[in-house]
Amino acid sequence: MTQNDASPLLRIRGLRKSFGSHTVLHGIDLDIQRGSVTVILGPSGSGKSTLLRCINHLEKPDAGFVELDGEIIGYRPVTTSQGKVRRLQELRSREITRQRARIGMVFQQFNLFPHLTVLENLVEAPVALGQASRQEAAARARELLERVGLGGREGAYPKQLSGGQQQRVAIARALALQPDLLLFDEPTSALDPELVGEVLRVIKDLALSGMSMIVVTHEIGFAREVADNVAFIDGGRVLESGRPEDVLNSAAHERTRAFLDAVL
């Protein structure tokens, strides 16, 4: 069911996740509005990546849920005859696959497929999911490469490109499925400093075009300029969340202020 435009695109409620005895997420609540950019800040080990990975079910949460457009990711509610939810039944991998196609993800280490050319990297998923024929997918892939400033490099293998170019290909690849939401997991952390700008520019252009996205990053300047909403996570909890000027300039928590002082 598609909700009206005023409802959030993504709702995260009570999300908890532990690895063994180590609790990474202590109950996360977060709303992502349609067409908005949410930047997630926080020290390393604070659970930012785990949160992103729970959103597209690469990681199974221990409790809580993620809801995209009213549809719970990875689970199907099983109800009693009175309509009360008895349990959340994990979906079959085929259905999870279909849900993941609506959520694009860009990784810190790019994770392009090194044995496929740039074009093949972009064509693989739309063809596999039956969204397009090979020709249609290739035509759309060329448009996307043009959009990220890599027109003409479609025949190259990933290792022949610079880190910044590879990350832009990875962004184009995530866009190839026409997702409703894009997740960026520290997209510029593995890049040489002079290559960070070109990647951030592409992400900013996407934001301006109205793409909904969640960006985990340490680029405070980017957060200030592009974000509609900034959330600061520490120790698996959202310590504060709000407009960038509020969180970045007059943080309520001492922990947030200490972090911002350290990274700026």
Add this chain to the structure above:
Amino acid sequence: MSSYSDADLLEARLAAPPRPGRWLSSAITLLLAAMLVHTLLTNQRFQWGVVGQYFTSPSVMDGLELTLWLTAATMASGFALGVIVAYVRLWGSPIPRSSAFGFVWLIRSVPVLAQLLFWYELASLYPKLSFGIPFGPSFGTTDTAHLFSGELAAFVTLTLDVAAFSSEIVRGGILSVDRGQSEAAQALGLGRFRTFRRIVLPQAMPAIVPASGNLLIGTLKSTSLVSVIAVVDLLYAVQLIYNANFEVIPLLLVATLWYIILTTVLSIGQYYVERYYSRGTRGVAAVKGVDLT
């Protein structure tokens, strides 16, 4: 600053250090090679005439044919089974996973020769084979003695052997692929099997191919074990001939030369397969002017 003039230093030729050991070892190697050629040509007891006479004789050709098809058939079916076993061991649910482990453990523990004899002698262990519901009624019964001919026993034994060893090769190759690759594929909405076939397996191939070449050549030579159950392969074919005419050495040379020729062809094939699967990384070497191969 050194005591030489910069101009002199700039003009000087850059020379490698002297390597007397290299010259000495080259000389010894050449000498040994010359001695080998000399003895092969002058020792009359090699009887190259007899070797030539039997090299393409019909019975040797028949044995060669059996060796070839047995190798090809067991490698094909064994490897297909091995990929499935590797897949189950990595991603199967608990019971299939431990069964796969048990299969590999058992097959690797028992000598191939013993397995071969087991399958061949299956009739003495289970004289009759029934088809039906386990512990329930039977629909039909057949004598196992007719079922397991020597060739079938050889095929089954070697297939299982190749499956066990290739599953470990494939599993090792898959583990060498970065986890981020399958995560990226999953995040893109690729299903589990497509991720395996299109993304993980091709990247595992550079690690799989050299070990598989080894396995293939090993299997080619393992086929010679079938002589114990009276299947006439290349080696058994020459044994049958020298049992009649007592020309042991020249006939062993016939078989040896054929094994060398086959292994050489397979090694060349392996080189090209490795080259094919290194695409994507080979390009980098070309760009940077470095030869990684």
